[in-house]
Amino acid sequence: MGTKTKFLRQFFKDRQMVGAVAPSTRFLAEKMLKNVDFENSKIIIELGPGNGVFTEILLERMAPDAKLYVFELNDEFYKHISERIDDPRAQIIHDSAENISKYVEKPGSADAVISSLPLMVFPEELRANVVNAAHKSLHKKGKYIQFQYSLQSKRYLEGIFKDVNIQFTIRNLPPAFVYTCQK
Numbered sequence: 001m002g003t004k005t006k007f008l009r010q011f012f013k014d015r016q017m018v019g020a021v022a023p024s025t026r027f028l029a030e031k032m033l034k035n036v037d038f039e040n041s042k043i044i045i046e047l048g049p050g051n052g053v054f055t056e057i058l059l060e061r062m063a064p065d066a067k068l069y070v071f072e073l074n075d076e077f078y079k080h081i082s083e084r085i086d087d088p089r090a091q092i093i094h095d096s097a098e099n100i101s102k103y104v105e106k107p108g109s110a111d112a113v114i115s116s117l118p119l120m121v122f123p124e125e126l127r128a129n130v131v132n133a134a135h136k137s138l139h140k141k142g143k144y145i146q147f148q149y150s151l152q153s154k155r156y157l158e159g160i161f162k163d164v165n166i167q168f169t170i171r172n173l174p175p176a177f178v179y180t181c182q183k
């Protein structure tokens with residue numbers, strides 16, 4: 001079964017968790033990751049890797065002594081990404097993004113959080129727990145980078161982060177907004 005079919009299957013199994021019908025394109029990944037200062041980043045957290053389209057690029061660009069924590073809750077995606085990624089810098093975690101502090105023990109130590117989570121389809125409590133956990137994990141100049149298919153998250157993220165910059169790409173299915181949030 002192809003990657004896209006597998007992805008669609010997971011969407012039909014649990015729409016709220018997966019939140020997209022297809023994996024992101026390389027264009028969207030590039031747009032998200034160009035806002036990361038890889039040279040000076042020692043701890044990066046990825047939330048919701050799915051098939052690992054962002055994970056592979058993150059590992060290509062990260063410094064040799066940097067560490068990547070990857071949180072994936074879906075059983076099939078977790079299995080897939082654990083088999084696909086073989087890099088001592090990456091820790092693939094089968095747990096919810098709400099539980100960042102269980103694994104990244106020092107609060108305020110992360111340089112960037114890259115999130116593909118379908119935030120606005122999450123129940124309110126889960127959304128708040130995830131975004132607050134991400135915010136707490138970042139150091140004072142850290143960035144939370146999130147894509148969404150609408151501008152619905154703007155006000156929500158502006159209520160939590162100091163500055164929110166939004167970019168758009170049509171080269172994804174569906175077209176997407178990239179939110180780059182400064183702690």
Ligand SMILES: C[S@@+](CC[C@H](N)C(=O)[O-])C[C@H]1O[C@@H](n2cnc3c(N)ncnc32)[C@H](O)[C@@H]1O
Pocket residue numbers: 016017018019020022023024047048049050051052053054071072073074077095096097098116117118
């Ligand atoms: C929209 S998909 C994005 C997948 C991939 N990053 C991409 O862009 O193609 C959302 C991903 O978030 C995962 N996810 C949903 N809720 C989660 C949670 N609470 N903690 C960790 N991962 C979660 C889903 O299983 C899925 O892999």
